[in-house]
Amino acid sequence: MDPHLLRTYVTVARLSSFSEAARDLGYTQSAVSQHIAALEQDLGTPLLTRRPVAPTAAGERLLEHAGPLLLRLDAARADVVRMAAAPAHGLTLAAAPTALGPRVLAALPTAGVTLKVPPRDEIPAAVATGTADLGLVDGLAAPSDPLRLSDVAPLTTRGAGEEPVCVLLPDAHPLARRPGLRLGDLADARWLDAPDAGLPLAQLRAAGGGHGFRPSLRYEGTDVRALTALAAAGHGLTLLPRSAATGVPGAVGVPVTAPRLVHRTELVYAGSLQGAARELAVALTSRDQGDFRF
Template sequence: MDPHLLRTFVTVVRTGSFSAAAGELGYTQAAVSQQIASLENDLKVTLLHRRPVRTTEAGARLLDHAGPILLRLQAARSEIAGLAAGPRTRLRAGASPLAAVHVAEPLAAARRAHPRLDVTVRVLPRAGIGAAVATGDLDLGLVDGIAAPSDPLRLDVPLTAVAVAERPLVVPLPVSHPLASRSRLDLRDLVDALWLDAPDTAVPLAALREAVGVRDGFRASLACDGGDLLLLLGLLGAGHGLAVLPAGAAEGGGLVEVPVGEPRIVHRTELLHPRTPDAASASFVAALT
């Protein structure tokens, strides 16, 4: 399967039209149509309905595979290019907001080992960390999520993942909240409560639904975009809704952290890096493992 044709297919689906895909890719519309036809001929199935543009069942199946395939190819290209470029004097590290607490100490170790190192640190949404490392935009990244104790995060990226930390989960509540005196909480009892939709600074509501095993519930009272934890804590303290955070994240915010008792899940942080990290990245990795 030609990856160029696969990339064109993904772009057509994402943009919703052959002309928009052509503009983005720098092709003519006729060239895009020809590439889609070539891919369909190769696979011997129809992948797209043309008017309007939407995937067939086979196209939807291919789309599920396309992202990881293209990401793996880009990761291979980036890693080989890095080897060919030789030793580097820069380190580009990234972290999701709740994983950023683990950056400072290993970064100090890397700078001690490489005093002339040019360092950039970026905070990105969880979903962007793995892709940024795989494509070479970052040299390594710290990402967080929830999992059963000792289980790895489910990250579909062609990278080495190393466990960094596991912390209990809590629901931070104002002192006056009726549940603030509880010794622990069962999330199944809170399905019908109002929640803050803060996917980058708290456990995403979709992840809570999956953990509890429900399709509905965990209704959002408001959306809180971005990685500002102080804003989230302010919204929690003012009673705008609930959120699940790792223990300690709400310290100093005037909130009571009530532990999550059920289901048995933890907050987990992992370090993502290419299979063959460069010297500076290796110093960072060694400080965390």
């Protein structure tokens, strides 16, 4: 399949409009119609109904394949461009908010950095497609175990640090003075669902046996300070790396003692690193893994 036709089809299906897709892509509406007709002729089946504009059953199946295919093509282009381009002086870092601990912040160059905080599931794709030079992903893991990342392109990952995890509780919570907590004992508690600011509840369920940890409030943002304020105000519990759960006004971070879990941060990059990206990568990973070449 011609990737230009496939990209046009995905855009029409996303916008449910030939004219809107034409504006989005910078084509004429006639060209968009020709692209869709050519793709349907190539595949031998209708992919869209016209009134209203919506994918057919075959079109829905094609959409399942189209996203990963187009992402892989973008990643291949970005990889080649990286190899051919002159070394950049600046650095673009895409990071989960809870990956931006004190050690990471101290290692950032003093100038020339663009910091992006996208949804954590989008970080590998940002690195693969070249919109970020480096990525920092994080999550729950057993000590020294790697994270499980989506396979979007040939990417390299390196451990960039581990620290204990804590449940953040309001000062007046009955468990706030405990020296430690078992995660399984909190499965029926009220939790904050903040997939992009804190550690996702799906990871807690996986660590706690696959059940419980129902949300009482959902926060759709990346501001860790807003998340900790919600926890301190009693809207629900949240699990955070120790550095983020320490010193929160009105709240106490109580360590998780069972199961044995850590907050793990990993560096993600593509190809070989140069300049500021290489310097930051060395600073973040050499302590845990010894000297190695990027």
